[in-house]
Each structure stands twice: as structure tokens, then as C-alpha cells.
Amino acid sequence: MRKRKPDGGTLFDMGSATTIQNAEAIGGGEKTPEPAPVPIGGKMRLSDFVENPDNPQTITDQAFDRLLGKVERIPSGLTAKRIAYVTDHAAGKYVVLSGNKRLRALKRLHGDDAEVPAEWFQDITSMSEDQRREFIVTANVVEGRWIAKLLTSMYDKDELARLMDDADVAAILADLPAVQQVAENQEVDQESFADVMELKIKLTAADRDKAVEVLDGINADDMGAALMTLITEGKK
Numbered sequence: 001m002r003k004r005k006p007d008g009g010t011l012f013d014m015g016s017a018t019t020i021q022n023a024e025a026i027g028g029g030e031k032t033p034e035p036a037p038v039p040i041g042g043k044m045r046l047s048d049f050v051e052n053p054d055n056p057q058t059i060t061d062q063a064f065d066r067l068l069g070k071v072e073r074i075p076s077g078l079t080a081k082r083i084a085y086v087t088d089h090a091a092g093k094y095v096v097l098s099g100n101k102r103l104r105a106l107k108r109l110h111g112d113d114a115e116v117p118a119e120w121f122q123d124i125t126s127m128s129e130d131q132r133r134e135f136i137v138t139a140n141v142v143e144g145r146w147i148a149k150l151l152t153s154m155y156d157k158d159e160l161a162r163l164m165d166d167a168d169v170a171a172i173l174a175d176l177p178a179v180q181q182v183a184e185n186q187e188v189d190q191e192s193f194a195d196v197m198e199l200k201i202k203l204t205a206a207d208r209d210k211a212v213e214v215l216d217g218i219n220a221d222d223m224g225a226a227l228m229t230l231i232t233e234g235k236k
Contacts, residue, residue, distance in 0.1 A: 043115040046107050049085060050093050051100040057140055059101050063165055071105045078102065078120040084139065086125045086132065097124065097132060098139035148175035 059067070070077065083099030096103050106116060127135065151160070151172060160169045203211060212223075220226035 042118050044118045044121055046103070046110065046114050046116060047112040048092075048094055049083075049103055049121075050091075050095055051103060052095055052097055052136075055100050056136070057100070060165075064101065064105070066163070067101055068105050068108060071102060072109055075120075078106075079117075082120055082122040084122045084124045084135070086127070087123070094121075097136055146172050146175075148172045152176060 081099075083096055083102055085094040085096045085099075088095050106114070110116065124132070124135065155163070157169070157173070160172070164172075215223050215226040215230070218226040218229050220229050
């Protein structure tokens, strides 16, 4: 069932709002609102755009700073993933449904009155309200998953930290086997290792019972010491 806004209207009901106001203008002699500005000469003015007041997505300061850098370094990326908007004729503005953070970055970098290429934007006013509601979510969903081994062979950790959130980098590194997190033939500072390290072994329930029985039979202070005794005796 479609959710309603607290004021009783539906989300992004631009067309209906304009129709109602135009009807009032015709009946009461009030001036009809001006339509949203039309791009001229392949440029669009940033001040003609506003962020979606009901945008359900936010961004951390760290991620926004990274976005600023990306937009500044690779502005052509905005053509590949354009800022999608609908026209609010009543307000004479374009309301962004996907790309609010990129719009904010552009305004931060160039100022509200700057004119930027029209190809960075996409008009989706023709979408129905149901389509707009779905688009807001699907346009921001990442379908793919990183292949940790391949990604880390192409980018080092510092580069990934510059391009991605810390949590995303940590998740990618966690997907790597421990032995792959140290480059082959790389000198390792063993002095930095902890005095006590944890060893995890995967066993079936039956094998676990056998291991515990054997280790319990060895005269040692704990299981770790018993295991080392078993290994040492086995080498003799």
C-alpha cells in the first residue's frame, strides 16, 4: 500500500500540486506559477535544482569529502551516472530524486549560480509516482560484490582507503585468506607479532572428541601446551 506523507499528500506529487494550483489560478484570478527553467545552450544552472526533502539516504562527512574529490577529479563520471530529477512547475525548480549528494558536491565546488553541462542530468518527470518511489531505492542499490583477491591485486590498501569507506575496505580485506594479506616474499617484522597468538582448527564433532581425548591424556597445563608437546614428541 502506498505510504502517505504527514500532510496527507503522496510523495513527489508534482503534477497534482501543479494542477490544483493552476485550477485555483483559473478560478480565483491568481497568477499561474512559472514552469521550471528550460536548459539553454547545453548548460543548466545549479540554483535551479533542489535536493529531495524526503531523501531517505544520508552520507558521512568522510564519504562526502571523498565524493567531492571524485567529482572534482572525474567530472565526466557524472555523464555515466547522471543526476535524475523531476520538474516541480509550481516552485519553478527541478527536484533531484537520485544524485542529491552529487548535486550538493557540485554546489560546494562551483557555487549555486554556476552553469554546468546539461548532459550531467536526466529528466524523469514522465515516471509515475510508483516508478519514482521504486527508482529512489533501486538507483542507490549496489548489486555487485567485490572480488577481494582481484581488487587487492589491482589496488593497494592506501589507494582503496582513499576511494572507499573504511568499513568497506575492512570487509574486503576480511574476505582475503590470512596468508594472502602478506605479499609473497615480503619481509615480515616478527618482532611486531604478539607473544600469544590464537590458532583456530576446524574439526568435525567426532574428530574434536578424539583430539580432546588425546590432549587430555598429555601431562600439560592447558590444551595449547598439550598440543605443542604432541607436536614436539611427534618430531622425535
